[in-house]
Amino acid sequence: MKLLDMKKTMIASAAAVAMIVPLGACGSSSETTSTDPKDASGEITIWGWGNGMNETIAAFEKAYPKIKVKYSSTGTGADTSKALNNAIAAGKGAPDVSMMLSTDVSKFAQEGSISDLKEFGANDMGKDFAPGIWGQAQFGGTTYGMPIGGGPMVFFYNEEVFSKAGIDTPPTTWDEWYEDAKKIRALGDDYYITNNAGDRDSYSEFNAMLWQLAAQPFKLDGENLTIDLTGDKQVKKFIDFQQKLIDEDLVNTSIRNWTDDWFRSLSDGTTASLAVGAWMPTNLESSSGAAKGKWRAADIPQWDPDHPTNAEDGGSVFTIPSQSKNKAAAWAFINYATHGDGAQIFVDHGNFPALKSILNGDEFKNATNEYFGGQKVNEVLSRAAQMDSSSYEFLPFSTYAQSIFGDYISKAYQGETSLKKAVASYQDALIDYAKEQGYTVK
Structure with missing residues (x-):
């Protein structure tokens, strides 16, 4: 996801017209019961926006050949939120995975519209993420989203x-x-x-x-x-x-x-x-x-x-809507895209990293930026991401x-x-x- 796209998404109007969701975007009827990503199979649908999504999905399907993904680009964060609201109100039509602005997590979590991810071990992963970015994925002391990136x-x-x-x-x-x-x-x-x-x-x-x-x-x-x-x-x-x-x-x-x-x-x-x-x-x-x-x-x-x-000034997460019929496969994708190899793919396409392993990596921190006079800007950004945050x-x-x-x-x-x-x-x-x-x- 381009960083400018992420910022523009943050400032999108609440009055944005809801997306007309294609029929293929409804939650899959195929369900696997294990919470282990390697056991997941079937079909899942994903709603999201920004650069890097198609590339991450292609890499995921190669790594998980038993899972097929149907992806709908839902425009912006505001568009996606409104489309998800409509599906929740209708009682059907939500995807298996929904990208979400971090600022929307509390709304959907408190009304029970997205799944608590602790059953997949998400609560134990916080140490791997920058603290401020991770905090935006929490509600009521537990994890409802996995960070894609932050600001x-x-x-x-x-x-x-x-x-x-x-x-x-x-x-x-x-x-x-x-x-x-x-x-x-x-x-x-x-x-x-x-x-x-x-x-x-x-x-x-x-x-x-x-x-x-x-x-x-x-x-x-x-x-x-x-x-x-x-x-x-x-x-x-x-x-x-x-x-x-x-x-x-x-x-x-x-x-x-x-x-x-x-x-x-x-x-x-x-x-x-x-x-x-x-x-x-x-x-x-x-x-x-x-x-x-x-x-x-x-x-x-x-x-x-x-x-x-x-x-934090901005950020987005992947969530599993409660309507999902294949939460195991949905988690397999989310885990891959945020905590696995897919996280680097998003960074390669302009997203600010959430994982400490990338933030602290030599490739990220030692890159010089000619626009900034040859400064190692990422050293400053990495430090900012890992500073204490209430x-x-x-x-x-x-x-x-x-x-x-x-x-x-x-x-x-x-x-x-x-x-x-x-x-x-x-x-x-x-x-x-x-x-x-x-x-x-x-």
Whole structure:
């Protein structure tokens, strides 16, 4: 899966039209009972998206000749989630294996729509994966998905612009970052340390920053859902920090992520840095080529340098829908694609690795990147993925939460209201929606 495709999937609208699932995509009626992958046989269907899927499936069928795969490309993460919802509501039609955004795991797990993978030994595999990436596959203390890849937060910066502003080294704390923001802003009217328009495309970074702060604004316990963006002390710390940046004009609030203006600003250095997922290098190389040799990667700045932590900005997993008729064969594929030889195939096609064995491998870590001036960027990315990470629980309707995020939060970044008031209004909207979905909200 291309890293840009993974990021674009994260920001896909909840209003995306549901995929029309082909008849061949229904769960197989052939079932094997053993949980050992080598004993699996029969036919399975898979829903997913992105590069590397066809190649991984071909390699899997060669390694497991008794299993036949029918694959349906379901467009995006939002499309796949909606199609799976439709199949669940209908009581039939779900695949044996479904790719899923990590942010959707809690929703499908708590309603019993995807299988607990502990019977296959998945709970014992966590030590083999990067901690933040693995954490996104968990719900209620057990494993519901196997990670395909993730997006540990990394600090990417234009070394040339930083040097021009008199900054010799990248910031190690967010307080240092704030001081650097003022120096870069002094370079001229167009220069900012970063951009943030508070729109829906900044939703994932919003959650990642709360995650790094160890905030816990959301908690699901059965039908009881806690939504506490206004009372959580760590969320307040983030809001106050962002409000200071807005008030002092230290972030560019007029440029949205993933737009032509954004990539132009990354090319000419007027947007001088990004705190974003480790999938970003490919996007810079493909869309901001004029800045080749100027960008570098560094560890994400810390709130508490004595206790460094990180967070995830993106990720996807493979799950087994509860409707599957051949869970043993489904597990055989998932195990191969995420914990076996297939994991390297996904990495070879642009996916950020989840397995420590790949992250720590010489081939991955020692590769130099000419776009980043010959830096061994993967050393930084590997370190970011394996940094300590607290747990963070997403809303069980994260796709919807993202779809309305900009309607409320962007008003603060455009100076129409305070961020504190914007977040409070956003929280009210989330609570109203949660109640409509049948949750008891605290």
